[in-house]
Amino acid sequence: MSSRCRLLAVPLCVAALLAGQLAEAKGKRSPSTPEMRAGARIIGQVSAPDGDWVLWYRQPAANWTEALPLGNGQLGAMVFGAAPEERVQFNEDTVWTGTPHAYDHPGAAQVLPELRRLLAEGRQADAHKLAMDQFMSVPLHQMAYQPCGDLWIEMPEQDEVADYRRWLDLESAVATTEYRAGGILFRRDVLVSHPDQAIVVRVECDRPGALDCRVRLSSPHASSAVEVQGPDVLVLRGQVQDDGVKFESRARVAIEDGKITADGAALRVTGATALTIRLVAATNVKNYRELGADPTARCADALAKACAKPWVQNKRDHLADYQPLFRRVELDLGRTDAARNPTDQRIVVFREGHDLQLAAVAFQFGRYLLLGSSREPGQPANLQGLWNESLKPPWDSKYTCNINTEMNYWPAEATNLAECTAPLFDALDDLAVAGHQTAKVHYGAGGWVLHHNFDLWRGTAPINNSNHGIWVVGGAWLSLHEWEHYQFSQDKEFLRRRAYPLLKGAAEFFVDFLVEDPKTGWLISGPSNSPEHGGLVMGPTMDHQIIRTLFGACIEASKVLGVDSEFAARLAAMRARIAPSQIGQHGQLQEWLRDVDNPKEQHRHVSHLWGVYPGADITWQQPKLFQAARQSLLFRGDAATGWSMGWKTCLWARFLDGDHAYLIVQNLLGPVGSKGRGGLYPNLFDACPPFQIDGNFGVCAGIAEMLLQSHVREPNGRYLVHLLPALPAAWPTGSVKGLRARGGFEVDMAWQQGKLREATIRSVAGTACKVRYATEEVDVTLRPGESVVLNAGLRPIRQ
Numbered sequence: 001m002s003s004r005c006r007l008l009a010v011p012l013c014v015a016a017l018l019a020g021q022l023a024e025a026k027g028k029r030s031p032s033t034p035e036m037r038a039g040a041r042i043i044g045q046v047s048a049p050d051g052d053w054v055l056w057y058r059q060p061a062a063n064w065t066e067a068l069p070l071g072n073g074q075l076g077a078m079v080f081g082a083a084p085e086e087r088v089q090f091n092e093d094t095v096w097t098g099t100p101h102a103y104d105h106p107g108a109a110q111v112l113p114e115l116r117r118l119l120a121e122g123r124q125a126d127a128h129k130l131a132m133d134q135f136m137s138v139p140l141h142q143m144a145y146q147p148c149g150d151l152w153i154e155m156p157e158q159d160e161v162a163d164y165r166r167w168l169d170l171e172s173a174v175a176t177t178e179y180r181a182g183g184i185l186f187r188r189d190v191l192v193s194h195p196d197q198a199i200v201v202r203v204e205c206d207r208p209g210a211l212d213c214r215v216r217l218s219s220p221h222a223s224s225a226v227e228v229q230g231p232d233v234l235v236l237r238g239q240v241q242d243d244g245v246k247f248e249s250r251a252r253v254a255i256e257d258g259k260i261t262a263d264g265a266a267l268r269v270t271g272a273t274a275l276t277i278r279l280v281a282a283t284n285v286k287n288y289r290e291l292g293a294d295p296t297a298r299c300a301d302a303l304a305k306a307c308a309k310p311w312v313q314n315k316r317d318h319l320a321d322y323q324p325l326f327r328r329v330e331l332d333l334g335r336t337d338a339a340r341n342p343t344d345q346r347i348v349v350f351r352e353g354h355d356l357q358l359a360a361v362a363f364q365f366g367r368y369l370l371l372g373s374s375r376e377p378g379q380p381a382n383l384q385g386l387w388n389e390s391l392k393p394p395w396d397s398k399y400t401c402n403i404n405t406e407m408n409y410w411p412a413e414a415t416n417l418a419e420c421t422a423p424l425f426d427a428l429d430d431l432a433v434a435g436h437q438t439a440k441v442h443y444g445a446g447g448w449v450l451h452h453n454f455d456l457w458r459g460t461a462p463i464n465n466s467n468h469g470i471w472v473v474g475g476a477w478l479s480l481h482e483w484e485h486y487q488f489s490q491d492k493e494f495l496r497r498r499a500y501p502l503l504k505g506a507a508e509f510f511v512d513f514l515v516e517d518p519k520t521g522w523l524i525s526g527p528s529n530s531p532e533h534g535g536l537v538m539g540p541t542m543d544h545q546i547i548r549t550l551f552g553a554c555i556e557a558s559k560v561l562g563v564d565s566e567f568a569a570r571l572a573a574m575r576a577r578i579a580p581s582q583i584g585q586h587g588q589l590q591e592w593l594r595d596v597d598n599p600k601e602q603h604r605h606v607s608h609l610w611g612v613y614p615g616a617d618i619t620w621q622q623p624k625l626f627q628a629a630r631q632s633l634l635f636r637g638d639a640a641t642g643w644s645m646g647w648k649t650c651l652w653a654r655f656l657d658g659d660h661a662y663l664i665v666q667n668l669l670g671p672v673g674s675k676g677r678g679g680l681y682p683n684l685f686d687a688c689p690p691f692q693i694d695g696n697f698g699v700c701a702g703i704a705e706m707l708l709q710s711h712v713r714e715p716n717g718r719y720l721v722h723l724l725p726a727l728p729a730a731w732p733t734g735s736v737k738g739l740r741a742r743g744g745f746e747v748d749m750a751w752q753q754g755k756l757r758e759a760t761i762r763s764v765a766g767t768a769c770k771v772r773y774a775t776e777e778v779d780v781t782l783r784p785g786e787s788v789v790l791n792a793g794l795r796p797i798r799q
């Protein structure tokens, strides 16, 4: 059905209409005013739009965390959907403060032995002082991600509109607003096209010639200015700071019927039946080391391409690009009538437990946000993905790597969006170069190192404060994402070309960096932190779990590729000496080398459980450590910031406790909590609080982990594909299609009354795995392209 036909098919349930339709917009607005006009009164109540994967509302967004996000990995848009005035706040992901810069502190390496000596003597305060004086980055803080601008479509003032609704369909990545005013049905569709690299806005009405509006651009940057170019183009230009990032955005308005005229720095449309706005944006950023690209040429080129096709073709190309990616995974956890309710209401009552489908929406929303914020060519997903309206966003909306950036990518492999890792992997190539210098300047070491944060300029030195900035395993952890990419894909070419050189460089740093603990003789990491907990120390458990895994990955990769056997042997010898995870006096897994954990501490970071998830350093195959890790998680409690709950969902899944995992999901999918507890905003953005996107990705990965795990390996290296390892009682019946398992497999499953009904194992690139369900196990051998269907007893029922 065409969008026009659907538009006419909406029921006319209320006939109250405004007086004075098409009246002039009242009052003068400054071009950079972000506030919207007071909306019209809404009468009549429409029902839910069609589709399983819609977020929908009966009122416009009153603030940013009610607006609906769209993105193509480089451009982001937040659609407010007001009647009569639309605001589309937009981002381009290279608009940042600052200029190309290396943050290393010259001479830092000279104080390294002293830092270690002070820490060994228990003089943490002195070590902190020395570090703050002579070891931290220059400057001490990194730069901030910035908004770009706002597109406004000002329709005539209305007192009242009827049959209002707005929605975001995750299956089409289109945000729609619909309402009646003056007896006329208005509809706006917004999408952010990856093939066209443009934000495309379509406005239609069902009475020919009834569309009047004023279209303008604004930006919160003081330097910005807007002008009209030619008959139908708006140009916004600005610069974040002197000598800094220059940005430009261009919007071209195409009308059907009516006419278009310049109105100051805006465009006025009168008597149209429909209009299409294509908006593009670009900066002068060439790469992290160089400015000097031409945003005007970039915009002109992109706009010409986006305008070279009609709206239907923009939309068709967008769907042809987006839908095959989104549709790779299907999930059914059951559905009740509650699924028809507006999304903001669903969150409020989710904990009551009658809305099974909302968890599936949260899962698909995580996948949707990854597709929106991390696609080539673009930057990796930052703390807010790529959606930000503030000049001073929380934590600068940069890349925090002591959990947050990694969590953003947890769903990528398992939920079948592996190509979304490309921007992260591109950034890692830069970070390995910048981090090589940091390794040398700060530690006199080879290889490369990344501390707990980076920004557009690929800062790799320790920032902010010694009590969290000096944390040395950011690069090691992120490199392991490339190892995961290999484990899922079995792509040896990728391993050879990208992953192995990166992993090797990360490992080379630790070959030089690890020191012997005088008390135990173990090799330990330090100075470092257990992220944001306990201050600067020698030997935090998390570091050792990550370094052990990193060395293990390098050793295995060297075997697979047939290279570097001597280096691998050296790593193996060191690996055996790295401090092991230890069980402490409270039956807990120790967070530090010494047994000093406080069991009453409910800190949001659960860093020492890295080995359980996302690592596989501790699994159910080592019952004692596994039990101690579980005890540590129990001590930490269930309520936390959004991202912490995302992590805890994954951890409870790995502890094979579906009901506990679901308890956390319930906490996370409720409204934003008080006292620093996370939850969801009305637009389903996760609250740390404030908004931080990692929790959206964490819960998505956690739900995948409840349904399928593949991190455990047999002694012969085969992966154990574990079906429904943590299915909660709340999801007695359901099905999933298209989840990925390590070893090169895809898995579909259906279950009933809490029991597996059947599972399809498809080889994409794998040859052999062991499939496990409950206490059953079976060996499966397949060639790429082949699949087998197993019953609950894991007997093949179809090939």
Ligand code: FUC
Pocket (backbone or CB within 6 Å): 383, 395, 400, 404, 532, 604, 641, 643, 688, 692
């Ligand atoms: C880590 C967390 C904070 C926040 C910040 C961006 O430092 O401890 O809660 O998420 O990242």
